[in-house]
Amino acid sequence: MTVRGTDTEKLRAELKGRRFKHPGEFVIIFVLTACAAATVLTTAAIIFTLFGETFTFFKDVSIFTFFDPRGEWQALIDPRDYAVIELVAGTANVVFWSMVFALPLGLGAAIWLSEYASSRSRRIVKPMLEVLTGVPTVVYAFFALTFVTQDVLRPLLGAETVPIFNSLAASLLLAVMIIPTIASISEDAMANVPQGLREAAYGLGATRLEVASKVIFPAALSGIIASVLLAVARVIGETMIVAVAAGSTPNLSLWPLDTVQTMTGYMLQVGLGDAARGTPDYDSLFAVGSTLFVMTFALNVAAGMIVSRFREEYE
Amino acid sequence: MTQSAIESREEAALSSTAAMHAAGEGPSIGKPEEEICVSIDDISLWYGQKQALTHVSMEIAVNKVTALIGPSGCGKSTLLRCINRMNDLIPSARTEGAVHYRGANVYESGVDPVEVRRRIGMVFQKPNPFPKSIYDNVAFGAKVNGYKGNFDELVERSLKRAALWDEVKDDLNSSGLALSGGQQQRLCIARAVANNPDVILMDEPCSALDPIATLKIEDLMRELADEYTIIIVTHNMQQAARVSDYTAFMLTDEESSGKLIEYASTSLIFTQPREQRTEDYIRGRFG
Amino acid sequence: MTDFGAGVRLRAAGAVARRQAFSRISYWILLLATVLPLGLLLYLGYDTISEGWSRMDWDFLTSYPSRKAEQAGIRSSILGLVWVLGLTIAIAIPIGIGTAIWLEEFAPKNRLTALVKLNISNLAGVPSIIYGILGLTVFVRGAGFGPTILSGALVLALMILPMIVITSQEALRQVPPSIREGSLALGATRWQTVWFHILPGAMPGIMTGTVFAISRAAGETAALIMIGASAFVAYDNTSVFEDFTTIPIQIYNWTLRPTGQGFQPNASAAIVALMIGVIALNAVAVVIRERFRRD
DSSP, X not given: OBOTTOOHHHHHHHHHGGGGTOHHHHHHHHHHHHHHHHHHHHHHHHHHHHHHHHHHHHHHSOHHHHXXXXXXXXXXXXXXXEOTHHHHHHHHHHHHHHHHHHHHXXXXXXXXXXXXXXXXXXXXXXXXHHHHHHSOHHHHHXXXXXXXXXXXXXXXXXXXXXXXXXXXXXXXXXXXXXXXXXXXXXXXXXXXXOHHHHHHHHXXXXXXXXXXXXXXXXXXXXXXXXXXXXXXXXXXXXXXXXXXXXXXXXXXXXXXXXXXOOHHHHHHHHHHSOOOTTSXXXXXXXXXXXXXXXXXXXXXXXXXXXXXXXXXXXX | OOHHHHHHHHHHHHHTGGGOOOBTTBTTBOOOSSOEEEEEEEEEEEETTEEEEEEEEEEEETTXXXXXXXXXXXXXXXXXXXXXXXXXXXXXXXXXXXXXXXXXXXXXXXXXXXXHHHHEEEEOSSOOOOSSBHHHXXXXXXXXXXXXXXXXXXXXXXXXXXXXXXXXXXXXXXXXXXXXXXXXXXXXXXXXXXXXXXXXXXXXXXXXXXXXXXXXXXXXXXXXXXXXXXXXXXXOHHHHHHHXXXXXXXXXXXXXXXXXXXXXXXXXXXHSOSSHHXXXXXXXXXX | OOBOSSSOBOSOXXXXXXXXXXXXXXXXXXXXXXXXXXXXXXXXXXXXXXXHHTTOSHHHHHOOOOSSXXXXXXXXXXXXXXXXXXXXXXXXXXXXXXXXXXXXXXXXXXXXXXXXXXXXHHHTTSOHHHHHHHHIIIIIIISOOOSBHHHHHHHHHHHHHHHHHHHHHHHHHTSOHHHHHHHHHTTOOHHHHIIIIIHHHHHHHHHHHHHHHHHHHHTOOHHHHHTTOOOOOOSOOOSTTSBOOOHHHHHHHHHTSOGGGOOHHHHHHHHHHHHHHHHHHHHHHHHHHHHHHOO
């Protein structure tokens, strides 16, 4: 028998009756849900905008022309041609050369921070590296054009070999921009390698270099690959450095001392110009944008999949 | 606790041995003679596919201290958290059965767990005062539940109930985190009491504390039973023997998880347990 | 040198010595790799400061852009940047924190919520120029806002929204679950728990992440150029419906002028001004993070 004097029915009603005591709570939850919905809406808007106008573009320009590996990109002046391969080549050019510099330096930094540095050194150097990510890219663009091309490359190699706009200057500063990303994510991956592995290797008489290169690096490989994919995605999406320093001339070339135009560089050019709405010139902006979006999206997704599979291995 | 107090309590328990009738699962699950405040009716719980509680039924007397004991992993904390629906916070937890608080089933559809927790408070194993002042800690529950009276009086009253007032009365604005472990736990008790609950659940409240702080809180439990119904989980058998009126022994073994093995008045369970497994546990043969 | 009698030596020799030598050298090589980009940045920064110093004076900060390099200044750029950042903050912070709270405290733990989280982390990787295209189509042309501060702020807000959500989520997750349990056990509702305990506890982390995001928005150029903010602005902004320019856009403009026109010192000085702002913002964020780390 329950406690004397309890009005059980009243109690039951009280236990259920909260909904109307705090109506404000529902409003708040609704507002919060709306905020989250905004993010979904943003993606929908991006996809709808990009692919919608791309569809219009392909009414005027054949899809085979766009993907023709032997065509040229000549928009905005006659004779028009819309083969995206030249812009993709420009992007590939700066990606390749920036990685040539960024990979050794970025991975070297990651190894040093993870395996060699004392915790005091790490505490000083790591934030300093993060500073590099905080520098606005237009500043790097300025450096590339004025100091690297003007003050170093042209005097060093001669003004005939080095055009004012060249891929190398852009690639160098892209490398500076992207090294902290590679270093930081790779270092995290290496730090997650179980200490037991290190101790076992040292216990067998391996030197620090051998432990770092033969044990830790392979063990952290998936995280390192993910960092590289993310870095490539960021370089592909970067606009200002290439628009200012690499040039506005589409060029099917991987030579670092050539003037090239990347996908992003072209998109900026259209944005600065007065291509009229509805013309293939204007719509080409979206076609190139879609290509860019698909590439960076694929790389980000791939990096994410690698990271989650890599987390499974250690849990 | 004076010796005579302990003795008189034991006497009272012994005299109610006849009062534990056979009920439910068989002679080992008793039913208190007093009025029943909380009735656990055939509760089973799963974490995903893994069962943690199996058909537990017991009735808890009003204004008494009831202890849940058993080896670790036996489900006693899980059962405690069923009473105030704290297991709702775990996404994979699924509960079947009912818990009747003063006749009303807290698992009935439409019941708001927030209302349940206003009436059934909880003190946790590791003291968890908010990173706020002592005053704000104690006043918080009352504040969000619409208390309209004088907060200063409420805070003083609650801290006195929790035997903490004298130690902190000059410094109510200092942070709750600056107190010692035992003081923090008493602050948490004051916080629970200020909310004016009916039942107070305590999940191993002393396991993170030193022996002196532990004794202070054990004394507190007995005093609080005058006004509230206290249900505690403890892994310390001596504590259960010192403090509680009724004790329930739970077990998880190969056959079933989270089963109630025996439930009787405390003195009976510790002197003449009916089940072999209860006796084995009490004699320290496992767990 | 220890000699254990039977010819046992503890000093490395031969192949082992070689491996040790490589290892010791590698320390310095890798250290060089680590500090090389920093050194390069410092060198370039020093060059820029020494070049920009000649142009940096009160006139520079208070003059509008001009065709004559000596008279051109960043007055309108500073004002435009302050206006657009202010509006960006007002839009992005509530929505960002709100989304983070929803994700961590209120959203049901199902696949739909997981998709929302995945979507946000993908948005974080979208190039800024694409946000620019989005802004051009939806805000400048679609909604008819034109190349104004309003459009610019909306674009920047969308761009930094994923950053704010992710860092705020992280900050909310750091609040110990025992606090949440303690509050709920007293009969507080989920929102009361968030408002009185979780949000205050996460605030330092949220602020740090937010300031970093603002600093990112301050340096953004491509997205704003795409929405048309590269106009030659020779007035002070007084409303969000006006055309505008920002310091990064001004830097871009001056960088591309032919060398003979003498705009390079202007660009350098503008960079110095911008970097002071960005460094100040980042320093604030770091100070907040470190001050509350000690608690």
